Amino acid sequence: MHLRHILIIFTLASCWSTVSGVDLAEARKRLGTPDPATIPWPDGVPPSQALVDLGRTLFFDRRLSAKQNQSCASCHNPELGLSDGLALGIGTNGNRVGRNAPHLYNLAWSTVLYWDGRMTNMDEQATKPIQSKSQMAMDLGELEARLRGVAAYRTAFHSIFGDPAAPADGSAITRERLGQAIAAFERTLVSRDSAFDRHLAGAKDALMPEAVRGLDLFLGKANCIACHSGPNFTDDSFHNIGVKSADAGRAAIVPGALAQNAFRTPGLRNIALTAPYMHDGSIPTLEAVVRFYARGGDAPTPDTLVRKIDLSEGDIRDLIAFLSALSDPLRIPIPAVP
Ligand code: HEC
Numbered sequence: 001m002h003l004r005h006i007l008i009i010f011t012l013a014s015c016w017s018t019v020s021g022v023d024l025a026e027a028r029k030r031l032g033t034p035d036p037a038t039i040p041w042p043d044g045v046p047p048s049q050a051l052v053d054l055g056r057t058l059f060f061d062r063r064l065s066a067k068q069n070q071s072c073a074s075c076h077n078p079e080l081g082l083s084d085g086l087a088l089g090i091g092t093n094g095n096r097v098g099r100n101a102p103h104l105y106n107l108a109w110s111t112v113l114y115w116d117g118r119m120t121n122m123d124e125q126a127t128k129p130i131q132s133k134s135q136m137a138m139d140l141g142e143l144e145a146r147l148r149g150v151a152a153y154r155t156a157f158h159s160i161f162g163d164p165a166a167p168a169d170g171s172a173i174t175r176e177r178l179g180q181a182i183a184a185f186e187r188t189l190v191s192r193d194s195a196f197d198r199h200l201a202g203a204k205d206a207l208m209p210e211a212v213r214g215l216d217l218f219l220g221k222a223n224c225i226a227c228h229s230g231p232n233f234t235d236d237s238f239h240n241i242g243v244k245s246a247d248a249g250r251a252a253i254v255p256g257a258l259a260q261n262a263f264r265t266p267g268l269r270n271i272a273l274t275a276p277y278m279h280d281g282s283i284p285t286l287e288a289v290v291r292f293y294a295r296g297g298d299a300p301t302p303d304t305l306v307r308k309i310d311l312s313e314g315d316i317r318d319l320i321a322f323l324s325a326l327s328d329p330l331r332i333p334i335p336a337v338p
């Protein structure tokens, strides 16, 4: 073989390694695809299909709100990446809610919930929006009575939780079980088949070259990985990234300079579907988010991980291409609410 041919082969090989991602091994290690076998189920085992189905029906049932005009899915809409497309959502009474509705993907692994992490237990969390005055504004006692009036719920709760010898009279319907059912459904919302996951699994053409370059930036120069790490792209921790906002964030839960205006790092799966962004929905597009990071945020922050990043226009496009390759919105069957 001529030297010239060998050189051509070398050149092609080095191009190929750029296109296929130099950091595939690192991406597998520092990000990765979530493994449902590692979900910490409350009972140590996955819930029954009957419990998940009941939770899904309740999630879509407008009876859960005071005016019966709003379900969980109104603000966590499967058509909108389990969010609502609004900067700040609207509650049952037509009021604005205080923060942006987050998506609910891959929360089964989450050790903190809400933008400020004020809850940790999903079973308990599930009944909070029902009672929240700014959200569904419904009394749980009244809700139990309302659901006991529905034959399909009397039967479903009885067959899952009740004493088989007792009549299905609705007494099996309790707020704790309601929370358990909704949380069981929420834990099944595992998104793990995006183009990025296929890339990690070794599929050659899963990611466009620009998305591969975006991945390299994410892990490298842009250092997004410092906070958006692990298979769900979150460190489950709190940071002030310099969003201009009067919201104290984490500082309302635990004191400390670092907690001031700090919010939980949101997971980035399906992020292309859930605009607008941030705890207050103040950033309208992914492009605006990336430009926000490039200029080092909009407000001073003590977090040393936030700094100006020297990104070219091409880098910005590449990062957006990568973030857009994290979509796998799941097909969530819409139940027939009784
Ligand atoms: C009116 C809109 C609205 C409704 C209705 C609503 N939510 Fe939410 N949800 C929000 C907002 C806003 C937040 C963020 C609140 C915060 O962080 O302070 C949130 C946060 C959450 C979280 C935490 C997510 C995370 O990433 O930490 C879960 C879980 C959740 N909601 C589930 C539910 C369930 C279950 C229902 C129905 C029982 C429901 N939501 C009804 C707007 C809504």
Ligand code: HEC
Binding pocket: 218, 222, 223, 224, 225, 226, 227, 228, 238, 239, 240, 241, 243, 262, 263, 264, 265, 266, 268, 271, 274, 276, 277, 278, 279, 280, 286, 289, 290, 293, 303, 305, 306, 319
């Ligand atoms: C210092 C930790 C940290 C770093 C570094 C970081 N993020 Fe974030 N990211 C956060 C936190 C915290 C939020 C939520 C902030 C808020 O709402 O005020 C966030 C929000 C986001 C959002 C909006 C998510 C949503 O659901 O609204 C996107 C998109 C995002 N980051 C992408 C990136 C990209 C791309 C990079 C790298 C250029 C990056 N992040 C670097 C911590 C970080």
